[in-house]
Amino acid sequence: MAGKVKRKRLRKVLIANRGEIAVRVLRGLRELGIRGAVIYSEADRRSLPVLLADEAYPIGPAPSRESYLRAGAIVELAVEIGADAIHPGYGFLSENAEFARLCRDAGVTFIGPSPEAIAAMGSKVESRRLMRAAGVPVVPGGQDALPDLEAAAKGAAEIGYPVMLKAAAGGGGKGMRKVDAAGDLAAAYRGARSEAAASFGDDAVYLEKYIVDPRHVEIQVLGDLHGKVVSLGERECSLQRRHQKVLEEAPSPAVTPDLRRRMGEAAVAAASAVGYSNAGTVEFLLDASGSFYFLEMNTRLQVEHPVTELVTGIDLVAAQIRIAEGEPLGAEFDGIEPRGHAIEVRLYAEDPYQRFAPSPGRIELLRLPEGPGVRNDCGVYEGSEVTIHYDPMLGKLIVWAADRERAVRRLERALAELRIEGIRTNVPLYRAILADPDFRAGRLDIAMLDRKLAAGELRPPEGDGPADLAMIAAAIAHFERASRTAPPREGRRARWAAAGRRESLRGGSWK
Amino acid sequence: MEVIVRQGDREERVRVRRADSAHGYEVTVGHHTYQVDAAAAGGLLSLRIKGRQHEVSVRPEGEGVYRVTTAAGAVAVEVADPLTHLARQGLAGKAAKRRQRVTAYMPGRVVAVLVQEGAEVKTGQGIVVLEAMKMQNEIPAEHDGIVSKILVQPGQAVEGGDGLFEME
Numbered sequence: 001m002a003g004k005v006k007r008k009r010l011r012k013v014l015i016a017n018r019g020e021i022a023v024r025v026l027r028g029l030r031e032l033g034i035r036g037a038v039i040y041s042e043a044d045r046r047s048l049p050v051l052l053a054d055e056a057y058p059i060g061p062a063p064s065r066e067s068y069l070r071a072g073a074i075v076e077l078a079v080e081i082g083a084d085a086i087h088p089g090y091g092f093l094s095e096n097a098e099f100a101r102l103c104r105d106a107g108v109t110f111i112g113p114s115p116e117a118i119a120a121m122g123s124k125v126e127s128r129r130l131m132r133a134a135g136v137p138v139v140p141g142g143q144d145a146l147p148d149l150e151a152a153a154k155g156a157a158e159i160g161y162p163v164m165l166k167a168a169a170g171g172g173g174k175g176m177r178k179v180d181a182a183g184d185l186a187a188a189y190r191g192a193r194s195e196a197a198a199s200f201g202d203d204a205v206y207l208e209k210y211i212v213d214p215r216h217v218e219i220q221v222l223g224d225l226h227g228k229v230v231s232l233g234e235r236e237c238s239l240q241r242r243h244q245k246v247l248e249e250a251p252s253p254a255v256t257p258d259l260r261r262r263m264g265e266a267a268v269a270a271a272s273a274v275g276y277s278n279a280g281t282v283e284f285l286l287d288a289s290g291s292f293y294f295l296e297m298n299t300r301l302q303v304e305h306p307v308t309e310l311v312t313g314i315d316l317v318a319a320q321i322r323i324a325e326g327e328p329l330g331a332e333f334d335g336i337e338p339r340g341h342a343i344e345v346r347l348y349a350e351d352p353y354q355r356f357a358p359s360p361g362r363i364e365l366l367r368l369p370e371g372p373g374v375r376n377d378c379g380v381y382e383g384s385e386v387t388i389h390y391d392p393m394l395g396k397l398i399v400w401a402a403d404r405e406r407a408v409r410r411l412e413r414a415l416a417e418l419r420i421e422g423i424r425t426n427v428p429l430y431r432a433i434l435a436d437p438d439f440r441a442g443r444l445d446i447a448m449l450d451r452k453l454a455a456g457e458l459r460p461p462e463g464d465g466p467a468d469l470a471m472i473a474a475a476i477a478h479f480e481r482a483s484r485t486a487p488p489r490e491g492r493r494a495r496w497a498a499a500g501r502r503e504s505l506r507g508g509s510w511k
Numbered sequence: 512m513e514v515i516v517r518q519g520d521r522e523e524r525v526r527v528r529r530a531d532s533a534h535g536y537e538v539t540v541g542h543h544t545y546q547v548d549a550a551a552a553g554g555l556l557s558l559r560i561k562g563r564q565h566e567v568s569v570r571p572e573g574e575g576v577y578r579v580t581t582a583a584g585a586v587a588v589e590v591a592d593p594l595t596h597l598a599r600q601g602l603a604g605k606a607a608k609r610r611q612r613v614t615a616y617m618p619g620r621v622v623a624v625l626v627q628e629g630a631e632v633k634t635g636q637g638i639v640v641l642e643a644m645k646m647q648n649e650i651p652a653e654h655d656g657i658v659s660k661i662l663v664q665p666g667q668a669v670e671g672g673d674g675l676f677e678m679e
Contacts, residue, residue, distance in 0.1 A: 357648050360617055365554040365568070388617060388643045416582065419555065421568050428584050463583030465565050468540040470579040471516045471525060473558060474588035476536055476549050477569040477577060479512045479527040 005225045007326040010034050010085050010109065014078045015049070017089025018068060020379030020395040021303075022049035025087045028317030037083055039074060041067035043387050048379055055081065062389040068092045071099040078108045085109035085324055091391070094300040095122060111324045113223070113299050117274040121297040131294045134273035136266045139285065139293045141208030152189050153182065155207045162210040165189060167196035174199035178210055211293065213445040214285040216240065217252050218298075219267035220308045222319055223277040224329040231264030232312050232336050235281075235304055238444035239433065241356075246449060247345050247433060248304035250311045251338040253404060253442030254286060260337075263292055270297060279305075279320050285446075303396070304344050306377055310400040311338035341407040342400045345430045347378075347420070349392040352429035353459075360386050363394075364422030369414035373400045373407075386423055394425070404442065408434055432458040515596040516540070517589040524593075611678045613650065615669040619643030623665055630658050632678075639663065639675050650675055 012035040015022045022038055026049060029036040037055035040047060043062035050056045057077055060067035071093055078086050086103055088094035094112065097119040103110040112118070121127050131138050140159040145168050146152045156163045156179065165188055167175025175196030177188040189205070197203035215238045223229040236252035237245045255263070267282035274297075281302050283295040305316045314336070323329070349359045366382040378395030386392060399414055401407040412434050415427060433439050436458065438448065452458050466472075516525045526539040536547045548559040558565045568580045575590045623640040626632060637649035638658060652658070660677040663669060 355649065355651070358617065358643060364570075367553075388619070419568070421554065421570065421580070424585075431584075460584045463581055465563070465581055465583065466545075466560065468523075468543065468545070469558070469560075469565055469567065469581050469583075470586050470588050471518055471521075471523060471540050472538045472545060472547060472560075473556060473567045473569050473579050473581070474518075474577040474590055475512075475514060475516055475525045475527050475538055475540075476547065476558075477556075477571070478514065478575065478590040479536070481571070482512060 005326045008084070008109075010321060010325055012037060012055075012081070012083045013085045013087055013111070013321070014039070014074070014081065014083035014108075015053075015087050015089065016068065016074050017087070017092055017094075018044055018047065018049060018379075018390065019393065020377050021089040021301075023052060023379055024377055025089065025317055026052050028315065028321060031315075032318060032321055034321065037081060039068070039077065041389070043385075043389050047384070048381055051381075057081065062387065064092070064390065071096065071102055075099075075102045075106050075108060078103075079106050083108065085111050087111040087320070088300065090300050090303055095298070097122060109324050111320050112278045112301075113274075113276050113280060117276050118299045120274040121280075121299050124296065127296060128294070130273045131270055134269045136270045136273070136294050137292060139209055139211065139295070142206060145204035145206055146189075149186060149189050152205075152207060153185055156182065156185055159207060159209045162212070164208045164210045165192040165205045166208060167192065167200060167202075168204040168206055169196065169200035169202035175203075175205060209293075211285050211287045212289075213447075214238075214287050215252065215254055215444055216245075216283065216295075216446050217255060217263070217286045217292065218281045218283040218302075219263055220302075220305070220316070221267050221271045221276065221280050221282060222316075222323065222329060222333060223271055223280070224323050225277050225326055226328045227275075228329050229268045229271045229276060230329055230333045230336070231267050232308055232314060232333070233260060233338050234263060235307055236444065237304060238446050239439075239449045240446055241449050241453065245304065245346070247343065247430070248307055249341065249343040249404070249407070250307040251341065252286075253444070257337070259286075259290060259292075266292070266294070270294060278323050279316055303346065303393075306375060306396060306398045307342040307344050310342035310375065310398060311340055312336050313339070340400055340402050341404040342398060343404075343407050343411050344396050344398040345411065345415075346396055346426075347394040348426045349386045349394055349423045350426055351424035352426045354424070356426070357424075358388065358392050359424035360388050360392070361423045362386075363420060365419055366421075367417070367419040369397070369417035371414075371417075373410050374398075374414050375400070394420070408440060428460040429458060431460045435461045513593060514590050515593055517591075518586055525590075611653070613638070613653070613675050613678065615641060615650075615671055615673045615675055617643055617671050619648075619669060621663045621665055621667045621669060621675075622647055624661055624663065625649075626658055626661075628658060628661050632656065632658055641669070641675075652678060654678075 013029055014037045015025050026036040035054045038049045038053040039057050039059035040050050041062050093099040097115040100110045100115040100118055128138050162180045165177045175192050177192040179185050179188045192205045193203040217234050217236055219234050220232040234252050234255050235248050235250045237248045239247040270282045279301045281298045284292040285295055286292045350356045351359055363384045368376045375398040380394050399407055399410040401410045512527045514525050516523050523541045528537050530537045534548045534550050538545045538547050545560050550557045555566055555568050570578045572578050577588045579588050619641040622642045625637050632652045634654050635651050637651050639650045641648050656678045659679045662674040
């Protein structure tokens, strides 16, 4: 590192984000005695982060492009209000190298890595090149078009079967062929090229190693400004729908202590290769034989950071702030091993049985689960409006328990307690996932959720109430609504009794 | 009160009357009679039947339509008085055409129209693609039939409740 690192206590931090992550960062700041300022769009004036903030500033109309993505305006605001630093959260500008640069040029500390590290890991080609140079395994293969069958055979032999032939000009499964052995290559090569030509007008194909039933396993890293990088262990995030993570857990059921050590070393090497500092995540594909391959690096704090916090006892937001203040990572960050098991689910305002259609509206009732081992990182409150302008994530529900089996039961218990009314949510999908035998056994791969959803599996488990329960409830509700409009015909005593009944049912859900 | 209650494929004659206790009801569903103690609790409903407690929510969603959430999940339940029910049955005779207008459930922008007017479609087939909340959603045909009218075009902004297409 060139020059000495200045230690500078932060006094005020501007959070360039919204929703649950803004709340998370505010909590971290408050615990460190640092003033928290937030920006809010017109749609977010009454949002939870604003209510919890020390200072709050309007940043524009609802659309993200006119508010949370206004890099220049946000940096100017930070300077104007005397904020020492900006925390970018995740999404929005968090992995925007230009935004990090603007902060640096304005003398505002960006709570994250350098613009150079963000840029290096932001390019797929560049990051793979850097990883190879650092000795970090990457998915073998590349994007060079194969000129002929001989080149394909040679490349496949080098990579090792099974391999994938992929169309250079497009995706969606077209022009793709899995090849299990050398004998199948010629036919697959001809088929892939002609299908690519037919689908994209370009018959170029390239080779990649076919990774059998991969898991998505990522390593949390922290780097300080003095050159030290540590691994805090892994998270398993294989349950994804169309490449969006749906459920995350730590540790991974597939990772042994030895594999954890090796993946941790690879992740530290990856981060060091770009001079990484602050929090980051190195994503790998892990195959059934225990080989792992670099996928990409996320140069920010991630949505699923709580599962790592719960199994390591390390407060990642606090670590981010201390790192940004120039503190070196002390011995308490060395040799971290996970304790117990944590699982996180993301609560979304969408209906999983109506093609995941978003469900905006007012949250009329919110009862979050509590009790042992339950953590809520919720970004909304009862009465909040969920709008169409942003990602419909309401927050996260995370549980911790002594082992995975207990964590699964705890999460089932927590989901049974959870009540959200007024909008549809994806909670029924989680109940179905937790009941699924493959999930319970820890048999996960990145295609599993899409596969089960496409096959019509993952319907929520039946309750054990009487079959007529819903009809009874609706009939009673209807009866009460009807009796409100009808005049009482009984005598005085009966009228008191009726009033008493209505009183006991007041506040019920049939207004 | 006597009503016809419909849930999914089930249709039952249901009678509700007050029972003698403070929160009591006697509810007969088909041939089965239940003694039910119902108490409102902070926006939810606690039903006690033979000592077993069930916390449910009942949300009115239109004339006689309720969304009921129990431990088993959420279902739509329709409650109609017997005369209205008979009248509806009469209208939906074999000769009557079922014309259905599908509306936008939220504001958004029409990204694509996937079929032409007059096209024969199957249940679940995508008809229109709406963009909202940074995501695209395919609006499907709810049953087999013919798309009789397309009411929007690509690029058009729609409000919740605006018609998207009509089916027969």
